[in-house]
Amino acid sequence: MSKNGLSAALAKMRDAGVAPQAMNVFSHYYGELERGATGLVPEETIEPLRQVASVDDVEVSEHDARQALGRTVLIRLNGGLGTSMGLERAKTLLPVRDGRTFLDLLVAQVMAARARYDVTLPLVLMNSFRTRQDTLAALAAYPDLEVEGLPLDFVQNQEPKLRADDLTPVTWDADPALEWCPPGHGDIYTALVSSGVLDALLERGYRYAMTANADNLGAAPSARIAGWFAATGAPYAPEVCRRTPADVKGGHLAVRRSDGRIILRDTAQTPADQMHYFTDQFRHPFFHTNNLWFDLRVLRQTLEERDGILGLPLIRNTKTVDPADPSSTPVIQLETAMGAAVEAFEGATAVEVPRSRFQPVKTTNDLLLVRSDAYELNADGLLVQVAEQACTVSLDARYYRTIADFEARFPAGPPSLRGARTLRVEGDWTFGAGVVATGDAHLGPDGAPGTVPDGARI
Template sequence: MAFCSCSTRWTKLYDIRYCHSTVLPQHLNKTYNTDVPLVLMNSFNTDEDTKKILQKYTHHRVKIHTFNQSRYPRVNKESFLPVATELGLTGQSAEVWYPPGHGDIYASFYNSGLLDQLIAQGKEYIFVSNIDNLGATVDLHILQQLVSQPNGKRCEFIMEVTDKTRADVKGGTLIEYEGKLRLLEIAQVPKAHVDEFKSVSKFKIFNTNNLWISLGAIKRLQEQNAMDMEIIVNPKTLEGGQNVIQLETAVGAAIKCFDNAMGINVPRSRFLPVKTTSDLLLVMSNLYSLDAGSLTMSSRREFPTTPHVKLGSSFNNVQEYLTRFESIPDMLELDHLTVSGDVTFGKHVSLKGTVIIIANHGDRIDIPAGSQLENKIVSGNLRILDH
């Protein structure tokens, strides 16, 4: 298994994710008396924090490996020269370098020596997902699909896709071009056709970035220099206002390079990304439970869809977010939650229907323990006393 990591501001979230990530391989290893490892690809931004967190899991029944992806120089958008040359920055400055996207996993995995190590151990496939996708688990039915093709030719690459909703209109999709499956990202679409790309009726699926890949095929393609992925030009602005270019690749773009590649439409439950504290609140609530490494929605929830949650900037920092909740509210009957400003929640709060809580600038709202809010709008500077 491999998970691609992200930015340093999510260190606390990584701790939660790593804890979740180790449960599944432990369950597999115990159930089938096997040795499924957990592999983490870090960037130079996250490597140190990751190693500190992983010290907590040294006694778990799962081997954890890490390797770092490459670092590329940022380029001035106007002159096309490395920014270090023009700004006089040192080689270790954070503004000089960037991690070149998760498509770098193939080269970095190969160069780390870990690919050869796993092949020597008899491993055949690796399951790859983004570290923030809490719905990504090893599904043995998909593994069976990989190894039992009717024509006798094993599939080297499976991309999990799921049905697109209006919340996923920017997600990459699968297309067929020149007889090969390809990943089409929104960054590759001309502006005149972006609305067409976002159409839920035209492109009905999107890439979850859950991928099943043959280790032997990765080795073959790397050694033949045949891992051909489209370059994504990602414009950025540095803190000083300097406009720069980052050249990146997407891991799924390599699908065209593998033999007998396919896409599999999977349930939405396998795509549960946690990119914001609003997402984090959902997965920490009683809406979900963790069973053998898999998050499942509570059967007590009447509707299969998740509530729409929007937390304001006061909740952006994960550590501050955690201090604003004495305990995570009951959200089983919640449809919509908006919270803005200086708001805190006491223990055993229940939220139902549509709840909007807005503390204006300079005001504070404390929701006391045991409060039950159903279809309420709360604003101003107050404490709720009725239960």
């Protein structure tokens, strides 16, 4: 059954015009799935990563930093639709501050770095087939952004979702688009090759790539980190931060006992009965920001040596074909994580960075915070935290999860969070203008639905 399943899946990919390199990678992971690979990384097979270099302790001359940044390309993952917040287009087109979107602020960061260091610094997005059109239309407002000879984007590959019962490609007549899924952001390495972007970068003298999620506004161009990475001679280096109680679900780095290599372990790769080890911020003190650096030459050489397959650990993702319908056909999605490539390169290292380089927006809780006065937007497109500590926001998901519901309940904008440690909202509340949250602010369900009056303090 599974042999027929692979043949059917490859035929489906071929008919859809999927790149041959992506089909080879899919075949590799299909074989892994057949062999029973789970991608699990038990605690007994790893040692905690206790020490990494801190960028604060690095000495890099202005000249070396500028030289390294001049040979760097910024790649941003822009394939997400923000469906968890009720969006149906690229999340980066969502306004963040003063009517400016994630994409606007990202472009501002790039243009500021170009002007400051006198470098070309290309920005290239990895879009999905669902985000590309709207994103490129928005970037048309920046005619000076594109670097001659390089595209503004390349498209992430797609693969068939597999029926969980027999590993054949699923069919879903109600919405055939749901028969497909991305192979996880680990596809970036394959897509760079199959799109021709990797060769184009190397031909134009670029050596290093700095990659991050497009919704992480903290991952701005950094000449200092570029200079550090170039000086190490390492092929690959993720940025990590010290874990706090808020980070215990994020992936962490560890050292594999069998060969001493640094690896990335996510929640999906942790046995259920060992999650207490995974979430222990003191046992595993560094979390992976998904900001990472890699040497383009080494990537090309490694892919050539391995017939285009880096061999990243498989992530076996079990879902239903229609994520919104739990009664729809159960499927398996074959995925890999971009950060897992740390184990694919001999001599890979890591660098500890300030928490300010990790400002992702995954939920409306995060969005409220970055829109609030806890941050200020500077001329370089950077959100600068002005509060003594960033407030932890928890909004009742029944009423604030989607952007439409969220916007309706903050018609006058976010409350002041500069003096708040936490904001917890239970129930359905609509906020008036000039509301100020202080300390551990809480709105309970009693009295909801209700309105928080203009100028109220909570």
